[in-house]
Structures are given as C-alpha cells and as structure tokens.
Amino acid sequence: MKRKINLNKEAKDLITSEIKRYFSKEREEDIGDLAATILLDFLCENIGPIFYNQGIKDSIIYINDKLDDLYNLEI
Numbered sequence: 001m002k003r004k005i006n007l008n009k010e011a012k013d014l015i016t017s018e019i020k021r022y023f024s025k026e027r028e029e030d031i032g033d034l035a036a037t038i039l040l041d042f043l044c045e046n047i048g049p050i051f052y053n054q055g056i057k058d059s060i061i062y063i064n065d066k067l068d069d070l071y072n073l074e075i
Contacts, residue, residue, distance in 0.1 A: 005048040
C-alpha cells in the first residue's frame, strides 16, 4: 500500500514559498502559486516517499543500536 504524504496548510505554504524563492534566485524565473503547488504535489507523491522510507530505515538502525546497548548492560 502506497501512503500519501499529507502536509498541513502552514507547511504547504512555507514549502510553496521556498520553491518560488528558489526559482527566482537560482533560475531567475518567477513562478506562481499554482506552478509551485503542482511541483510540491509532484515531489510529495514521487520523491517524498523515498525520503520518508530512508528516515524509517535510519530510525530502525538507531533503535537497534540502542537495543544492543541495553543488551550489553545485562549482568
């Protein structure tokens, strides 16, 4: 099952603003809210899950390391 990444309005507004700023500064292009939102939706659907899954994998490694530390405390 593929989960959808949902962002609250504040996060969407912030990221949309950052996308617009990036295009303006780095590419010297002005894009509107609609174009920035469409790009954000694309990133959330296609790229976001990759970062999310990596975060899960990193968390599992971290927790396993901490469990190993606990097992090493046994007498």
